[in-house]
Amino acid sequence: MNIILFGPPGAGKGTQAKYLVKKLKGYQVSTGDILREEIKKDTDIGKKIINNMNEGKFVSDEIVNSLLKNYVFDPNKKGKLIFDGYPRSLRQAKNLDLLLNDSNQKIDHIFFLNVNKETIVKRIKKRKVLEKRSDDNIDTILKRFNTYIETTKPVLDHYSKNSNFHEIDGTLEIDEITRKIEAFLNV
Numbered sequence: 001m002n003i004i005l006f007g008p009p010g011a012g013k014g015t016q017a018k019y020l021v022k023k024l025k026g027y028q029v030s031t032g033d034i035l036r037e038e039i040k041k042d043t044d045i046g047k048k049i050i051n052n053m054n055e056g057k058f059v060s061d062e063i064v065n066s067l068l069k070n071y072v073f074d075p076n077k078k079g080k081l082i083f084d085g086y087p088r089s090l091r092q093a094k095n096l097d098l099l100l101n102d103s104n105q106k107i108d109h110i111f112f113l114n115v116n117k118e119t120i121v122k123r124i125k126k127r128k129v130l131e132k133r134s135d136d137n138i139d140t141i142l143k144r145f146n147t148y149i150e151t152t153k154p155v156l157d158h159y160s161k162n163s164n165f166h167e168i169d170g171t172l173e174i175d176e177i178t179r180k181i182e183a184f185l186n187v
Ligand code: AMP
Pocket: 009, 010, 031, 032, 033, 035, 052, 053, 054, 056, 057, 058, 059, 060, 061, 064, 084, 085, 086, 087, 088, 092, 135, 144
């Protein structure tokens, strides 16, 4: 089963993705983690993206799309992909459609974890203490949320007509969200 977890930063996509990875024996494809790894390894890409990431701006679609390709075409991961933080723009959504089509795959479920700004700010402040992420400060959080709002609508419009699109109240407790997701997955 290929699954997309969609929603603002701090919506709990990563938490649910990690749970689903265990439950479904899948592979988490977190573009945020993939990009942070490039920075950590100080690669050419890492050097290019560090400023954008620290400022809460998007990394260019070209870079993200090129990194993603390896995951979608990996035969071991085929049909077991759990996308967390991708796609984030209409261009990325269309790119994903193409990659999946070219590799004879499809998206089985899209979960939209909908959360308001106040909850996000509270959660990310907490995460900053726990995970020490350099982009988890209040200015950056707000910038990331605004970037998300600006680019979200076309992505939601792209998916929301599909019968496999499910909106879930992301302000619920983690376990409740998990139960709702599992009910749609029949697991
Ligand atoms: P995340 O861990 O998903 O919250 O992502 C952290 C940061 O990585 C974002 O604020 C962006 O700068 C960058 N990023 C992650 N995924 C994407 C994506 N799909 N497109 C563009 N930038 C991304």
